[in-house]
Amino acid sequence: MSLFIYGIVIIIAGGLFSAFAAENRRVYAALAAVLAGGVMCLIPAVNVLFFHGTAVYDLFGIIFSLDPLSAFFSAIIVVLSFFSVLYSVPYMKGYYSKEHAVTSHYIFLTILIASMLMVTAARDAVAFMISWEIMALSSFFLVIFENGKKEVVDAGIYYLIMSHISAVLLICGFAFALSGGAGLSFEAIGSVMANNRGQVFLPFILFFSGFAIKAGLVPGHTWLPKAHPAAPAHISALMSAIMIEMGIYGTARIIMIFPPMGVPAGYVVLFFGILTALTGILYSISQRDIKKALAYSSIENAGIMAAGLGLGMLGISYNRPYMALLGFIGAFLQVLNHSIFKSLLFFGSGTIYRRTHTLDVEKLGGLSKKMPVLSLCFLLGCAAISGLPPFNGFISEFIIFLSMIQAAQTRVIALAAAGIIGLAGLAFTGSMAVISFTRLYSGIFSGTARLDNAKIEKGEGVIETLIFMILAAASLFIGLFPQAVYNIVYAPAAAMLASAGMSPLNNTALAGQLSGLSGLFLILCGVVLAIMAFRSVLLKNRVKSGNTWGCAYKAPTSRMQYTTNSYAAPFTAIMEPFAGKKEVENPPVGIFPSAAEYKTGFTDFFEKYLINAAGKAGRGLLKLFTWIQNGSLQRYIIYTIIFLALSIVWAVR
Amino acid sequence: MGVIIYLLVIIPAPFIFAGLINRVKALWAGRYGQPVLQPLYDFMKYMSKGQVISTATNPVFKAAQAVSAGAVIVSSMLIPLCGASPVFTVDYGFIVFAYLLGLSKFISLISAMDTGSSFEGMGASREASFTAFIEPSFFVIIATAAAVSGMDSFNGLATFAASNLPTGWVIAWLAAAAMLVMILTEGSRVPVDDPATHLELTMIHEAMVLDNSGPDMALISYTVNLKMVLLSAVIALIFTPAGVSTGAAVLILAGVLFLTAVIIGCIESVMARLRMTHVPQFVFFMSSMAVIIFCSAFIFVLAASK
Numbered sequence: 001m002s003l004f005i006y007g008i009v010i011i012i013a014g015g016l017f018s019a020f021a022a023e024n025r026r027v028y029a030a031l032a033a034v035l036a037g038g039v040m041c042l043i044p045a046v047n048v049l050f051f052h053g054t055a056v057y058d059l060f061g062i063i064f065s066l067d068p069l070s071a072f073f074s075a076i077i078v079v080l081s082f083f084s085v086l087y088s089v090p091y092m093k094g095y096y097s098k099e100h101a102v103t104s105h106y107i108f109l110t111i112l113i114a115s116m117l118m119v120t121a122a123r124d125a126v127a128f129m130i131s132w133e134i135m136a137l138s139s140f141f142l143v144i145f146e147n148g149k150k151e152v153v154d155a156g157i158y159y160l161i162m163s164h165i166s167a168v169l170l171i172c173g174f175a176f177a178l179s180g181g182a183g184l185s186f187e188a189i190g191s192v193m194a195n196n197r198g199q200v201f202l203p204f205i206l207f208f209s210g211f212a213i214k215a216g217l218v219p220g221h222t223w224l225p226k227a228h229p230a231a232p233a234h235i236s237a238l239m240s241a242i243m244i245e246m247g248i249y250g251t252a253r254i255i256m257i258f259p260p261m262g263v264p265a266g267y268v269v270l271f272f273g274i275l276t277a278l279t280g281i282l283y284s285i286s287q288r289d290i291k292k293a294l295a296y297s298s299i300e301n302a303g304i305m306a307a308g309l310g311l312g313m314l315g316i317s318y319n320r321p322y323m324a325l326l327g328f329i330g331a332f333l334q335v336l337n338h339s340i341f342k343s344l345l346f347f348g349s350g351t352i353y354r355r356t357h358t359l360d361v362e363k364l365g366g367l368s369k370k371m372p373v374l375s376l377c378f379l380l381g382c383a384a385i386s387g388l389p390p391f392n393g394f395i396s397e398f399i400i401f402l403s404m405i406q407a408a409q410t411r412v413i414a415l416a417a418a419g420i421i422g423l424a425g426l427a428f429t430g431s432m433a434v435i436s437f438t439r440l441y442s443g444i445f446s447g448t449a450r451l452d453n454a455k456i457e458k459g460e461g462v463i464e465t466l467i468f469m470i471l472a473a474a475s476l477f478i479g480l481f482p483q484a485v486y487n488i489v490y491a492p493a494a495a496m497l498a499s500a501g502m503s504p505l506n507n508t509a510l511a512g513q514l515s516g517l518s519g520l521f522l523i524l525c526g527v528v529l530a531i532m533a534f535r536s537v538l539l540k541n542r543v544k545s546g547n548t549w550g551c552a553y554k555a556p557t558s559r560m561q562y563t564t565n566s567y568a569a570p571f572t573a574i575m576e577p578f579a580g581k582k583e584v585e586n587p588p589v590g591i592f593p594s595a596a597e598y599k600t601g602f603t604d605f606f607e608k609y610l611i612n613a614a615g616k617a618g619r620g621l622l623k624l625f626t627w628i629q630n631g632s633l634q635r636y637i638i639y640t641i642i643f644l645a646l647s648i649v650w651a652v653r
Numbered sequence: 654m655g656v657i658i659y660l661l662v663i664i665p666a667p668f669i670f671a672g673l674i675n676r677v678k679a680l681w682a683g684r685y686g687q688p689v690l691q692p693l694y695d696f697m698k699y700m701s702k703g704q705v706i707s708t709a710t711n712p713v714f715k716a717a718q719a720v721s722a723g724a725v726i727v728s729s730m731l732i733p734l735c736g737a738s739p740v741f742t743v744d745y746g747f748i749v750f751a752y753l754l755g756l757s758k759f760i761s762l763i764s765a766m767d768t769g770s771s772f773e774g775m776g777a778s779r780e781a782s783f784t785a786f787i788e789p790s791f792f793v794i795i796a797t798a799a800a801v802s803g804m805d806s807f808n809g810l811a812t813f814a815a816s817n818l819p820t821g822w823v824i825a826w827l828a829a830a831a832m833l834v835m836i837l838t839e840g841s842r843v844p845v846d847d848p849a850t851h852l853e854l855t856m857i858h859e860a861m862v863l864d865n866s867g868p869d870m871a872l873i874s875y876t877v878n879l880k881m882v883l884l885s886a887v888i889a890l891i892f893t894p895a896g897v898s899t900g901a902a903v904l905i906l907a908g909v910l911f912l913t914a915v916i917i918g919c920i921e922s923v924m925a926r927l928r929m930t931h932v933p934q935f936v937f938f939m940s941s942m943a944v945i946i947f948c949s950a951f952i953f954v955l956a957a958s959k
Binding site: 365366368369372375376379383386387388389394398401402404405408409411413416417419420423424425427428430431432434435437438441442445446447448513516517519520523524527528531532534535538539542543544545546547548549550551556558560561562563566567568569570571574 | 700701702703704705706707708709711712713716718719720722723724726727730731741742743744745748749751752753755756758759762763766767768769770771772773774775777778779781782783784785786787788789790791792793796797799800803853863864867868869872929933943947951955956
């Protein structure tokens with residue numbers, strides 16, 4: 001039974017078929033294909049996750065198969081892809097009958113979805129790399145959808161280059177791992193690696209850095225804040241909520257294939273995870289563009305996932321199964337949660353862009369009155385992504401915290417110290433996330449509108465509203481009843497442990513812990529509702545409305561409203577050496593002041609000092625070879641002759 | 654018994670705590686001062702008043718203070734009082750405790766920004782920036798206690814004073830001092846914030862709630878006092894040895910609450926609020942304490958146990 005493969009084929013076929021439909025029907029063809037194919041892919045995935053089924057497919061000798069890890073990721077891909085395509089129904093309407101390639105957009109969209117499913121199911125190096133490349137290329141074409149704009153194409157090219165650096169690193173990793181000559185399959189790689197355990201670290205680092213670029217871990221994160229604002233909203237959601245998690249999937253897969261590694265690898269992953277979480281959220285505080293802020297927050301979330309994986313690896317190398325289980329469960333639950341609230345926030349930003357034509361938080365404000373449902377759902381999403389109870393983001397962070405405390409209590413000095421430093425790092429990430437998302441929400445929705453009312457387009461679509469409500473409800477549901485999703489994330493985490501030769505644990509402790517939390521959060525809801533009811537009884541007929549208090553000033557305007565830049569200013573001032581905010585200030589001087597200016601901007605430390613510097617050095621190096629390609633045909637003929645001569649010499653040698 | 658202590662801590666204690674601070678300040682100023690239960694009378698007064706709600710706000714503003722108060726009340730269920738187990742036992746409850754306080758802060762910030770007022774925006778941005786550094790230090794202190802004691806909750810805090818190493822008491826006092834900084838910051842007291850100031854530009858917490866009135870205002874003042882009481886109860890845990898009788902534990906808790914209120918009152922009487930630019934330095938005081946506790950616990954306790 002190869003339902004999974006047929007599902008992938010149907011998704012791609014639907015995309016191709018959509019090209020023949022009328023322009024405003026194309027999306028429905030793609031939607032139907034993703035729905036039908038998605039369900040076909042979901043059935044085996046659910047079977048593997050919940051009923052310990054197996055799914056192995058032989059496609060002309062290339063093996064695809066689903067284990068709990070693949071099944072978990074492919075289930076997320078299927079569900080969120082469906083939402084993404086569904087969201088594109090209202091979003092893409094504005095782009096019909098313009099100079100936009102809607103046809104190829106849907107073809108590439110379905111190819112991207114299919115290739116992500118293939119990445120999770122691939123079981124040998126070649127199939128994996130081919131799927132990986134298809135994923136990178138199709139997403140590149142999706143990013144440059146609005147290819148009339150220069151910054152969009154620039155962002156796309158930047159993304160393409162970063163993707164290929166990632167691919168080169170992965171190919172190097174595979175080359176290293178395949179040098180044993182046992183075969184291309186992942187099992188063969190695993191057995192080769194198991195035979196020379198001394199040399200596992202270097203290929204692991206190659207793989208990890210390749211996957212880290214895709215996942216957006218510092219310093220390979222620089223493509224995210226460029227590519228996400230350039231892409232259409234549903235593509236940003238798909239890329240941010242699912243595609244970057246393919247990097248996490250890859251890292252998890254490598255941990256699974258490789259024999260248990262020495263201690264350093266775990267510390268490396270944990271370190272980069274925490275560094276990424278801190279950097280990502282700190283930079284998201286300084287962004288004016290909503291999508292850039294969200295992109296940096298995706299970087300942060302990828303960091304939290306990587307930290308969970310790192311803790312899992314450390315748990316394996318120090319032989320602490322419970323800590324490892326917590327680390328992996330935390331990482332996978334974070335993947336699931338992030339895919340929910342990040343797509344909610346990106347879809348929200350899409351609707352904001354569609355109706356106001358701007359993504360600049362300094363120009364928005366007061367939208368809660370125009371978009372009440374989105375406002376509420378966005379608020380829930382912000383609370384969830386800040387990791388606050390009783391939302392789903394808290395549950396995954398809590399489990400990662402638990403893993404860190406397990407590390408702290410081991411009485412192994414290095415591990416205990418790493419656990420506590422990790423705790424501090426993650427806690428600081430949490431409190432910065434609160435700043436970042438209160439800033440974002442209040443900039444967009446609070447107060448009065450800075451935009452002219454007439455400039456805000458009408459029309460809150462039913463589809464959009466439904467999607468927002470479903471995703472926000474899912475965030476709240478997982479937060480209130482975490483035990484409901486426990487089995488979904490336990491299966492892949494247990495598989496990770498089993499691959500390291502650890503017996504699957506008695507898992508009642510954590511499940512009990514989660515039901516305890518669920519009880520506490522239900523009490524929280526009860527207490528809040530009781531206070532609200534009491535308050536409304538007290539206030540019956542005693543509420544007046546008036547102006548916001550402004551020291552008795554009676555005519556406040558939206559221009560006097562506090563801006564997001566000012567909101568973040570005290571914090572970015574304290575964090576000045578790290579925050580990346582740049583200020584140019586020439587205040588008016590003297591009695592007759594001449595021109596004065598004030599500008600704020602933003603620089604990404606890693607981009608400026610690492611990526612751009614490396615790029616410059618690389619260009620400098622390549623410049624030395626420019627004489628080879630100088631455009632003169634005669635020289636090229638000489639090259640050919642020399643090459644032929646050398647080949648002949650080599651052949652007759 | 655545990656439930657009675659819990660109810661005493663969350664219902665009368667916040668009012669008496671605030672009343673004590675006021676009384677101490679009055680004594681320093683040479684006045685007789687208001688009754689100790691004045692905060693309770695104020696609470697009742699606010700509860701009976703109506704409310705003016707700004708036209709700039711959205712429905713979140715109306716729900717915000719209920720969520721904020723609810724989160725702090727529920728967080729109080731996680732603290733073990735007087736050696737008894739907490740009302741609601743969650744392993745490593747301090748994480749949930751801190752994040753519930755975070756939820757309370759989150760919704761207060763949102764509600765302050767919702768009015769569109771620059772004063773409230775200023776207050777909110779300061780509150781957000783200064784308290785951001787508190788949580789990591791708090792986690793380091795409690796996690797260090799958990800690492801040393803092997804216990805799974807706040808109860809591990811007693812281990813510092815109980816360990817028979819010469820440094821144990823020093824670490825315990827450092828932890829208490831760090832927690833005091835946390836109380837002053839989270840409770841918006843001098844030297845971080847001056848609750849008695851009349852100038853909006855120098856306020857932090859008071860500026861955030863300029864547009865709140867009536868029952869919401871009552872909830873806000875109760876919540877901030879309850880927060881201080883809960884954090885003082887955490888200090889009491891540091892000095893409550895394991896296995897002490899309930900009576901002694903109650904005395905320790907009452908004593909610590911009383912002393913903390915007196916200390917806060919004295920601090921408010923003898924010094925002025927710090928300049929805004931210096932507030933972060935004061936908050937970093939807690940971070941450096943946390944680092945010292947972490948390092949010394951590791952050097953003396955963990956290394957010795959090896």
